[in-house]
Amino acid sequence: MNATTPAVSVMALTIDCADPATLADFWGKVLGREVSPGATAENAQLLAADPASGPRMFFQNVPEAKTVKNRLHLDLSTEQYEAEIERLTGLGAKPLDEIEVPGARWTTFADPEGNEFDLLTFGAK
Template identity: 80%
Template sequence: MNATASALSVASLTIDCADPAALADFWGKVLGRPVSPGATAENATLDATDPASGPKMFFSKVPETKTVKNRLHLDLLTEHYDQEIERLTVLGAKPLNEIKFPGVRWTTFADPESNEFDLLTM
């Protein structure tokens, strides 16, 4: 196998959390995906609805709480920035910071378990 080629692909994005069902419900509403059947108090999943929707998201209960800034976060791109700001806030996202540059705006949010993510428009 060529050292620069890879046979790997992203199967899922796993998010450690205190309440998998609630966090999967939040992200399902954010991304327009249903929570997959079989969600429990320990695990919940959002399946990818099509290749453009991104990877599967897996929510796993862990005993410890979040203590530091996440090192990986989602960047969500929209053409309807102001409407999405309002929708995400209604769903329970907390705006943390907004930055504006010519032609670019983005807001950093925290989800219900304080995981950060960004909403961008260009």
């Protein structure tokens, strides 16, 4: 390996939260993934079935509450935009904003702990 070849990859996304088991359950339902056995009040994780399903997701308990907007958020893509908005809202996501531009449409949501994420669809008129 030479100095210009990266020797790292994204193993997981870690989300700080107040209730790891509950937030892992929410995201597991959103993404259709299983929560790893052994979730506790301190940490929980979603396993990635294969590289196409994305990185693992870790949820860890932290003492401080969320106070500002996320500096990193997930973008979810779908071809069934309206159905997914309904499904995500039913799981506990709170719609915050909706934007439509030529060729794309997205809704910004907050998960049960207030972490923002976007649902996008492309080809919107």
